[in-house]
Amino acid sequence: MTDAHEQAATEPERGKREQDERERDGAAQPSEVVNLEFTKFGGTRHWHFRTTRLGHDEHGLWLGARAGTPVQRGDEPPITWDCDFVVLVPRQGDWVATFNAAGKYEVYVDITGPITQERGLVLADDLDLDVVRYFDGRVALLDEDEFAQHQTELSYPAAVIAAAERSAATVLDLVRADTAPFDGTGRRWLEQIAPELAPELAAELAAELATD
Numbered sequence: 001m002t003d004a005h006e007q008a009a010t011e012p013e014r015g016k017r018e019q020d021e022r023e024r025d026g027a028a029q030p031s032e033v034v035n036l037e038f039t040k041f042g043g044t045r046h047w048h049f050r051t052t053r054l055g056h057d058e059h060g061l062w063l064g065a066r067a068g069t070p071v072q073r074g075d076e077p078p079i080t081w082d083c084d085f086v087v088l089v090p091r092q093g094d095w096v097a098t099f100n101a102a103g104k105y106e107v108y109v110d111i112t113g114p115i116t117q118e119r120g121l122v123l124a125d126d127l128d129l130d131v132v133r134y135f136d137g138r139v140a141l142l143d144e145d146e147f148a149q150h151q152t153e154l155s156y157p158a159a160v161i162a163a164a165e166r167s168a169a170t171v172l173d174l175v176r177a178d179t180a181p182f183d184g185t186g187r188r189w190l191e192q193i194a195p196e197l198a199p200e201l202a203a204e205l206a207a208e209l210a211t212d
Contacts, residue, residue: 062089067081084101
């Protein structure tokens with residue numbers, strides 16, 4: 001009887017471990033649409049778009065989207081993203097990284113406030129600063145002027161300013177040094193987008209592209 005109880009107690013744990021291992025290995029998981037929502041400090045809606053959940057690894061949650069995905073800033077008309085991309089929501093750190101298959105930036109990292117994750121939703125304040133790596137290998141910190149301007153206009157607290165500056169410096173060092181996950185990890189997740197794309201999202205994107 002004791003053995004049966006012990007076995008029953010460990011089955012959920014074993015199942016969770018096996019699922020985590022499959023996700024780390026990049027195995028297919030049930031597709032789930034995840035909305036990524038950026039706001040500006042104070043709650044004004046900023047960039048937002050839909051992705052599909054690809055899985056987790058030691059770096060965090062990976063989301064993906066195909067070329068043709070509508071991306072919208074606030075209530076402005078949406079634009080169409082020209083290439084496949086994946087997004088990393090890190091296990092630790094106040095930033096969100098986008099890895100593009102083509103275009104101007106290979107890597108684009110938004111420095112954010114604390115990130116909220118719920119089922120089907122990732123939410124974060126965009127704090128202006130961006131770390132980028134161009135496809136030619138150059139690395140840069142962008143939008144320092146916007147960050148300085150918003151410190152006054154949006155009344156950033158001193159703690160928010162200091163945290164954003166620390167995050168930007170940390171990410172800048174990681175990207176420059178090609179340290180994981182900025183070492184080709186994003187490229188490997190990019191290769192998984194097509195088979196992992198959520199069917200309902202794929203159908204919706206196809207319908208939108210057909211009307212263009």
